Amino acid sequence: MANASVTKNVVATPIVTDHGDIWLLPENSGDDLTLKSPKQKSAGLPAVLNSVRYAWGEAGVVRGTLPLLQLNQKSGTDCPGCAWPDHDGKRSSFDFCENGAKAVAHEADTRTVTADFFRQHSVAQLSTHTDYWLEQQGRLIEPVVLRDGATHYEPISWADAYALIASELHSISTPDRAAFYTSGKATNEAAFAYQLFARQLGTNNLPDCSNMCHESSGRAMTKMIGIGKGTVKLDDFAEAELVFVIGQNPGTNHPRQLTALQASKRNGAKIIAVNPLPEAGLMGFMNPQEVSGMLGFSTQLSDLFLQVKINGDIPLLKGIMKQLLEWDDADPGSAVDHEFIHQHTAGAEALLADLRSADWDTLVDRSGIDRESIRTAADWTRSSTKIIICWCLGVTQHTNGTQNVCELLNLLLLRGAIGKPGAGPCCVRGHSNVQGDRTMGVWEQPTEALLNQIQAVYDFDPPRQPGFDSQRTALALHRGDIDVFVSLGGNFLMALPDTRFAAEALAKTRLNVRIGTKLNRADLVAGKQSLILPCLGRTEMDMRNSAGSDGPRAQFTSTENSMGVIQSSQGKLKPAADGLRNEVAIVCEMAAATVGERAKNDWQAWADDYDLIRDGIASTIYGCDGYNEKVRRPGGFYLPNPARNRDFRTNTGKANFTVNPVAEQSILPGQFAMTTVRSHDQFNTTIYGNHDRYRGILNARRVVMMNAQDMRELSLVSRDRITVTSHHQGEVRTLHDFQAVEYPIPRQCVAMYYPEANPLIPMAATDASSNCPSFKHTAVSIVKSPTS
Incomplete structure (x- = not known):
């Protein structure tokens, strides 16, 4: 960061236009922040009741109910919420989630x-x-x-x-x-x-x-496997032996995915969740289409939760692959699929050299994951031949987002876990189309x-x-x-x-x-x-x-x-x-x-x-x-997907390994890595309400989730008013009158809601390959407001 900072783009003043002075981030009058303990499981009866309450409140009983019965049916309406797929065969008569119910009710609104x-x-x-x-x-x-x-x-x-x-x-x-x-x-x-x-x-x-959002995914997959789309089908989840869920909060953003993860678990698969925040949807799932789920009984989803630092994915994935390679060097063929690599890939030598030269202390420090947990994840990867990796914006929206996706594809290729049932990359899209x-x-x-x-x-x-x-x-x-x-x-x-x-x-x-x-x-x-x-x-x-x-x-x-x-x-x-x-x-x-x-x-x-x-x-x-x-x-x-059949239409005619460096440390002492997240009451920029039920944050959106020890060092307690300033290439952008909230997030990491945090994110901070903005990693500093 340059020594002389320039303050710009503060939203405390309106934009002057030909049509009047326009405010960009008005205060949320009547804010009454209420905090509860974060939930340990998602969906179930509360999700059903909230779906019905919102649908009937927005659209009335009849207009709010009829579209839900037609949602995601073969002769019905495709849900305007997320893009999670529907079953090819028989579907439930109630094939929608809380997210979808809110999206439908929002557009079926009877007010004009x-x-x-x-x-x-x-x-x-x-x-x-x-x-x-x-x-x-x-x-x-x-x-x-x-x-x-x-x-x-x-x-x-x-x-x-x-x-x-x-x-x-x-x-x-x-x-x-x-x-x-x-x-x-x-x-x-x-x-x-x-x-x-x-x-x-x-x-x-x-x-x-x-x-x-997923531009980084498309660039990475096109370069490495020849198509900018994932290769997994919904039925593959029932066959998978190991599923990674990385940089994703399915309980809020893709609730129907939880049913697929439940199918994986019930068929004996292990699930590894990788995320800076513990999310209810990554822990337990009360399936609302089952009596037990409605009664509050849940399926434990994650067998291992790896709470990475923000943008710690490459050092974590590199650590898993380095451990696999060390085992394979000692016992050739025990952890790396050499036959698949020889027949279907190019560039393996450069990747293996990079893994061998990687420093363990750096990988542990930069990922935030201890060596033993990395070893456990690697062991499960070694013992599985059918591996699915799911990811979303926590992986892609970084200045190295394309490289993040490339690294998870490297892991799949190293194990030959692509182009066969129960295995492959699963790029989880947000918007429905x-x-x-x-x-x-x-x-x-x-x-x-x-x-x-x-x-x-x-x-x-x-x-x-x-x-x-x-x-x-x-x-x-x-x-x-x-x-x-x-x-x-x-x-x-x-x-x-x-x-x-x-x-x-x-x-x-x-x-x-x-x-x-x-x-x-x-x-x-x-x-x-x-x-x-x-x-x-x-x-x-x-x-x-x-x-x-x-x-x-x-x-x-x-x-x-x-x-x-x-x-x-x-x-x-x-x-x-x-x-x-x-x-x-x-x-x-x-x-x-x-x-x-x-x-x-x-x-x-x-x-x-x-x-x-x-x-x-x-x-x-x-x-x-x-x-x-x-x-x-x-x-x-x-649609055709040649990579599903190991037909990799790349410049080499094979799947291409890539070498992806650990990102340079950009968070200085006294600063935090800030990531944006969505609340449970929103879909992208559409706000359905001011509650984040699963995280236990109610009646407010202008909040900053912080590690307890970091808060103590700044003499902060929950609900204190704070000022947040972002730092990028000598420029600073400042937001006032936010509230600190103690939350289980790694040290030197904070989370804020999107789009309220967007004024802090530099327009110029983008991925070099995809040009995707870095919504998930911005350097910020935090001070207690004088009036707090």
Whole structure:
């Protein structure tokens, strides 16, 4: 860190915009922090009761219940929550979790945001409220516009909204002065149409939420096994002998995964949990679909909990592999699968040399795991041939996130635990269709194969220059290099690091457009003009007047889960209001207004008949031939995954080992490594409530979880008010009026909630390979507030 620090991007003051002064992190008035002991098990009756309470409270008894019965069924609605897969065979009639119930109830909300609401509230006034309050105002039901210099949104017709978008896009000096952001909840049809629209316009500026989460996973897997997706299927969990769960909190973020882990345990597998925080979902699971689970009896999941320091994954994994190699050197073939390595891999010699030269004291110190625990994990790995490694953002969101993923793949390859039943990498995606968006071509760095196929099918030469990812889009916006920013769902502002910088960036556009179901803070930090286009939720009926039909015909969409299955999804609920359009139709109608006259495809026909879009997908996207027929099959179909069959389509034609160094120590004396986490009452940037039930933190989100001994050294006790300052390359960013909470976390490590902690995270702190922001490792210092 430089000697002279520069304070910047503090959110204690509002952003000055043409539409008023906008607050970015308003105080959570009425905070009444309550602390309880962290839970030791998850789900069970409390999860069921909370699901029902939230669903009925948001949507009413009927509207809150019916979608849950259709959720994740073969002829029903794909859950808009996480991307955990569904069983290929028979499914439970209640195949949803608390997370999914909240997501469904959130979009089935019976409250509506009308024109009167916007007349009564200026954007500046709205910004004084919390993100939770904004979401709680209800569903958006008609297009609204914030005009140049105006302080309030006002209604606008759909035709005029599309005309405004077309006019602004036609007036930009180059197509690259527009950017098209995608949320991971966008369906395949919407995503495919969206990327085609952007490329017909002439840009590859297609940032998406995966740039900020699993981009590191895709880069690592593509380099090492030839495909940017995991190879595991759901049935593999029942065959596994050992399962690692690394950098993940399934009890909150992917609750249905617990059923798969329970199946592993009941079939004799051991489970090793690796995480800086002990999470209820990593310990015990009360299966709510079983009588015993409803009565409070749990299955112990983790056999070994390795509480690593933040970003201690590489030294831990390197330690496990070093121990395996030491055993194998003493007894060749006892711990390393030499036959698999010889036949199917390249680069093993460099990895083995790196492991032999690794220093044990460094690995133990930097991981935070003692030598005996590493030896135990290695012993279980040595005795298992069927190994699954699951991971999520605790692994990927670091400046060395790609290397973290590479190292866990090294471990699998060393044991030959890939390309066979019960084994392989399991990249656990968050958003319900983030994997599908990338399959459909939403990527700022498209392959030549995709661009050539687009050219052949749609008779135009798509742009070849790589576009901006999410972080680079924020930088370009801040420089004034983007005039029009379109967001297909999501909350771009609050998903980014360095919140003030991101807000300053968005405020510089000529036009912001967001397609969504509810109001969020990104709608308040507008450029000269801003449009909000309301859309249907995934659980709502979508009726369109297709060409040749006698009347309105029900449309359906499709998504891809974490394990490469594409399935249909059809809403059955009555829409929240007449006139609402599906995001698919909105994208197509925008395109019709903007590029329709020069497009080979009939955009308006696509808006009215999604089968036409699926025909386009079949003609363009690898593995999607016969899409319309296959997606109508109960349960859908698997996309090709050559690595499942040990067909590694890399530059060597084999799986590639990599050498990944232990990250340099960047936390100075008096500082802490800060990681962001989600509470149990949220999904990404969407806040359902102010409770974190499993961690025992209630009624507050502006908290910092700290080690007890670290707190004593700072003369802190729980509930003390504190100031948190981040440090990066001579810059400091400061947040005031947070509360300290004693929590079982390793020393010199702290945890804060996302997105409240995002203002502390530097925009420039990203992974060198994936450019994924480092949400999980930021150097911070903490002082007691004078008023505490």
